[in-house]
Amino acid sequence: MEYRYRDKVYLSSYMLDTRLFDMFDIIVEEATPIRSIYILKTDDGLKILKKVDYSEDELTFIYNSLNEIRKTYPYVINYKKSISGKPFVEYEGGRYVIIDLIEGRECMYENPLDLKNAAIALAKLHKAGEKLNVNYYPKNKLGIIIEEFRKRAEIMQKFREIALMHRNKNDFDKIYLEYSDYYIMNIIDAAVHLEKSKYKEFCKEKGTLCHHDLAHHNILIGNDENVYFVDFDYSIIDLPYHDISNMITKAVKYNGWSMDNANIIINSYMEEKKLSKDELEVLYGYLMFPQDFYDISTSYYMRTRDWDDADFVNKLQRKAGYKDEREEFLKNFKKSG
């Protein structure tokens, strides 16, 4: 299904009417659809209207966490409270939030200056999130990542069995079967590496709010030149190396898996927040996990996305296709230790 059409389908589920806006006490002059949200021109400036799929508990935690973080690092999204005092409203079967629009441009990972500034800002964000009440949260991943890695290896093994069972294997099945053994071993190696590292010790003292979706379009360079983080829908509590590895992978995979961008990120992050050799070992463990291959496999076999088969195959081919470069990158990263 074409991306624009998928967005249109989601946007059509929004219930746009003045009663919704009244609940936020705003007057809306214009609503413009962009991707899966609406930009509202209101009497209180430009806002984003977003329909969210997650629970009230999760939303409340994100809201409260960001309020806490904003005390030290103010450049994160800001929710508008409804007239009932909550950061969302329930309307016609949907849950809606309104967020201030940040004026600026998307961070570009190809731009070494953007990457440097984003990494420094990430360190500041992590420092700001260190004192959060980490015990109250359904998405607290502290201490459970090793177990989670092992479970994911089992899930991928199950996908292998499903693919083998298919009498008429399609293209996705064939490519998956070709690469899955290798990537399952990667996951197991990652778990073993973390077990041998100081991961468990660090979980007792170094947890923070991790953004967990550091795609370049979720980092905005404001017109005021500050670095803003947006879209905390997937945020979790974990060690900061989870985010750092997320940013590194996204920054290197489209430029030949070169160490240059990884070095920019690590060196810039450390300008703000030092990482010890032991911490870099834990970071390496997170990097070893083949997130891309795992994500696309899960999306396909668990049907969490309604893409066409051709889309799935293209993505899998691409993600499997950089196996050698990724391996070389991990080797170089470990060497640079």
Place this chain on the structure above:
Amino acid sequence: MELKKQYNTDTNNISETDKEYISKLSHKNFNFIPVKYKEWEITAAFSIIDYIYGNGFNNIQPIIKTNEGRIFITDGDSRYILTEEVEGDKLQLNCSENLACCAEILAEFHNAAEGFVQPPGVKIKTNWGKSIDKYRNLFNETRKFKTYLDNAGTLNDFEKYSREQIDEILRRGKESLKIMKSINYLKRLEESMRKKEICINDISVNLAKISKGKIVITKLFNLGYNMVEDDIADLVKLGIEETGDKDIYNYVLDSYSKIRHIERVSKEIIKAYVSFPCSSMKTIVKYTKDKDINKLQKFMKYIERESMTDIMEVK
């Protein structure tokens, strides 16, 4: 299509051609042009053009709004923009005089566009950092191909020819990348971002027309943030390839700097961009993906063209 109602052009007549509608007034002609660009791209182009017109630069085709202030209209699945017809011939970029004129217009464009801040809710193309990323990737892929060639047994014609050329290609690439990885390059990039420089990002043989004695830029939809060195280098490289004259570098820079100053660092960056054997490397990378030996002719053509553009030693 209710063009009259949408644009209130008070037209005498509207005629349809293959690709567009032409609306004739007594003193001016307009074109309704179908465009394949997304809404945000059209909005971005309009915003920038509007800004530079406001700064007194009108050597670029304008986009005209409808009565209701819309930048384009839709007819079925197609989008149309209204613009003034640019009658005249393509500006030929195959002689030093035309290239010099083009360089001056480019400098005026860069002056007029600098400082543009995207209006709220408007997305603008941003190319800062993309050049170095592109060149670095091309270089790394070409280097891998050399390793392949060094270890391969029997080579086909494309590979044999590549082996003859690849050392020189890599040498030039390495020289250029040294400049692009330097502190001075990063400082210059930072300055460009601070000043909010805007580029055309589409310098080609179809860049502009000469209409009633005036050069009018007709490439509208790749306008966006970038270092001005990218535009200047593209013009220099095109000019050298079209004329075979390395001195085009000096013609272009001399003309450009009559209007807008170029620092020494910028000149080094421009030389680095021009000298980077981009087309040759792109062909090699494409070959590594599909192993199509029919690319050989094209590869030889690019090698020949790019043999003229190694200007790192030009003063």
